[in-house]
Amino acid sequence: MNNNKVTVIGQNFDELLIDGLTLDNPDQSLSADDHKSLAIDYGTGKYNVGTGEKDVEVKRTIKVFIGDDTQFQPVDQQEFSSYYDNLRVFTPILNDQEIQDEPRKDVVVELTTTLAVLENGNKTGQEYRFVEQAILAKGYLFIKSYTAPSFTEVIPNSIPVMETGGQYETREDLVISITGQDFIVNKFTDPDTVTEHVYYPLVNLGGAITLKREGKNADDVLIKDASNSWKSYPGASMEVLHGTTVIDGTAGKEIGNRIVIRIPAGIQVSQDCFDATHLEITNPMKNSGDYGYPIRKEDMLRFILVDENQGPVINSVEPHVVPTEGEKGVQIKGANFQVGVRVFIDGLEVQNINRDPSSQLITFDAPP
Numbered sequence: 341m342n343n344n345k346v347t348v349i350g351q352n353f354d355e356l357l358i359d360g361l362t363l364d365n366p367d368q369s370l371s372a373d374d375h376k377s378l379a380i381d382y383g384t385g386k387y388n389v390g391t392g393e394k395d396v397e398v399k400r401t402i403k404v405f406i407g408d409d410t411q412f413q414p415v416d417q418q419e420f421s422s423y424y425d426n427l428r429v430f431t432p433i434l435n436d437q438e439i440q441d442e443p444r445k446d447v448v449v450e451l452t453t454t455l456a457v458l459e460n461g462n463k464t465g466q467e468y469r470f471v472e473q474a475i476l477a478k479g480y481l482f483i484k485s486y487t488a489p490s491f492t493e494v495i496p497n498s499i500p501v502m503e504t505g506g507q508y509e510t511r512e513d514l515v516i517s518i519t520g521q522d523f524i525v526n527k528f529t530d531p532d533t534v535t536e537h538v539y540y541p542l543v544n545l546g547g548a549i550t551l552k553r554e555g556k557n558a559d560d561v562l563i564k565d566a567s568n569s570w571k572s573y574p575g576a577s578m579e580v581l582h583g584t585t586v587i588d589g590t591a592g593k594e595i596g597n598r599i600v601i602r603i604p605a606g607i608q609v610s611q612d613c614f615d616a617t618h619l620e621i622t623n624p625m626k627n628s629g630d631y632g633y634p635i636r637k638e639d640m641l642r643f644i645l646v647d648e649n650q651g652p653v654i655n656s657v658e659p660h661v662v663p664t665e666g667e668k669g670v671q672i673k674g675a676n677f678q679v680g681v682r683v684f685i686d687g688l689e690v691q692n693i694n695r696d697p698s699s700q701l702i703t704f705d706a707p708p
Contacts, residue, residue, distance in 0.1 A: 343430040344627075345413065345531075348404055348447060350474060353425040354380055356398065356453065358470060360388035363398065370418060375411045378402040378418060378427070387455050387468065396455040397463065403452075406480045407445035408432035431480070439482045447479035486632035487595075489541060489621045491520030495689055496682070497641045499545065501609055502648050508566075510549075510607045511646060513575060515600065517687020518543070523580050523596040524623040527589025538589050539624035540578055542631055543601060546616030546641060548609040551601055553578040554629075556588070566608040575604035600687045613643040652676045672702040 354368065363385040371379045382398035404410045410429035412418070419426040427449065450473050457466040500511040526539045540553035550564040558577040562570040580587040580596035587596040599621075619640035622631045654674040672683065677699045683690040685706070693704040 343411070343433050346406065346410070346429055346431055346480070348427040348429065348449060350425055350427070350449060351423075353402060353427065353449065353451065353474075354400070354420040356382065356400075358387075358453065358455075360390075361396075361398070361455070362386050370415045372412045372415050376403065376409050378412050378415075384458065387457075389468075395458040396468075397458055398453070398455055400451060400453045402427065403450045404429050405446070405448040405450065406431050407434060407438070407482070431482075434482055436484055436486070439484055443482050444478040445480050445482060447476040449474045483626070485626040485628070487522050487524055487623060488632065488635050489520055489522045489524070489623050490635065491518055491619065491621060491637065491640075493517075493519040494619060494641050495519070495687055496684060499549075499603075499641065499643045500646045500651060501613065501643050502646055508609050508611060508613070508645075510603060510605050510609065511648065511651070512605045513602065515602050515684065515687050516545075517684070518599040518601070518619070518621070519597065520599075520621075521597055522623070523587070523599050523621070525580050525587045525589040525594055525596070526624040526626055526628075527594075528627040537629060539629065539631075540580060541599060541624065542622040542634070543578070543599060544618075544620035544622075544634070545603075546613055546618055546643060547620075548613035548616055548643060549603060549607055551576065551578055551603070563603070563607060566610045573604050573607060575602060577602040598687075609643065614645065617642055652678070652681060668705045670704055670706045672704075673700060675700055677702055 356363070363382055365383050367383065369381045371381070373379065378401065380400040380402070382400070385396055385398050386393045387396045404412075404427055410432055413428040413430065417428045450471065453470040455468040457464045495517045496514070499514060501508050502511040523541050527536070529536050538554065538556055542550065542552050544550045548566070551561055553561045558579050561572075561576040561578050563573050563576055564570050579600045581598045581600065582596040585593065587593050617640060618636050618638045620634045620636040622634040624630070625632050652674060653676055654672060656673045658671045658673070677695055679695070681693075681695055681702065683693050683702060683704060690704050690707065693702055695702050
């Protein structure tokens with residue numbers, strides 16, 4: 341997971357409440373050389389131990405633990421006042437198992453004050469040390485920053501490719517539906533730039549075509565093709581759904597069970613694609629522009645080489661707009677509708693279609 345900015349608010353984190361100690365100068369300086377502790381230098385003073393006063397050098401280190409050591413943000417972000425003190429830190433990075441075992445962690449502020457005894461301005465090696473702790477039990481809740489996806493089905497699982505001028509490219513526009521669980525859409529606002537970001541899963545089809553969507557619009561999609569560079573292809577799109585609900589990253593709409601992608605004709609692929617059968621999906625990490633680890637499954641899809649004129653051709657769909665309750669007698673007119681032809685709408689297969697023996701007509705009842 342990522343580390344996050346956290347402010348620990350309390351009182352008396354910089355106050356020296358030590359009996360018998362007086363400072364020569366009330367000023368103090370802050371530093372954070374190792375980032376895991378904040379150092380306060382109070383200068384020199386006198387410490388009365390009951391048998392007499394001793395000259396001392398006074399320093400304090402402050403550490404914050406939230407399950408583990410935290411790192412301090414820059415010194416100029418730390419605040420001390422007579423009312424409240426603000427310690428600004430970065431949370432430690434915990435693995436998923438640590439979070440799953442105990443997501444709520446104690447918040448501990450540890451103050452170590454050292455009085456080094458001086459003689460003629462030099463340290464004698466003698467010192468007095470005071471260690472104090474302020475604890476807020478179960479004060480911080482860690483949430484996993486990455487959830488891995490799972491998937492079971494790709495429809496259709498064949499991607500037609502044709503050869504053109506010695507190169508290979510997708511023959512036609514194709515809508516692909518991927519069914520599974522935990523497809524994450526991460527929407528967040530960068531606190532520094534106040535810019536809103538939306539990240540969708542990264543979808544890799546056999547290593548030949550990779551799609552990513554980073555934006556509010558379905559066509560905010562880039563495709564990595566055989567050139568191994570990201571390109572914008574007109575007609576490419578990606579949506580994440582949960583049932584019929586569009587998942588857009590807003591509260592309550594962050595996890596889907598289906599990804600619908602549209603890959604247009606003309607995407608260049610390498611000859612190696614014909615040996616590839618794997619599907620790989622990588623979810624975005626929470627509140628960042630990074631992606632987690634990919635989940636890969638073999639034998640999920642295949643690229644098939646076809647002739648330019650091979651395969652079905654759709655000329656028209658009548659009616660092409662149907663009510664939400666469905667429509668009976670929808671007709672697809674075209675050519676090359678062979679035995680075993682299948683019909684998909686938005687990546688979902690239509691059942692009980694009727695193919696005319698002429699191979700030029702398919703009729704079906706549109707589902708609601």
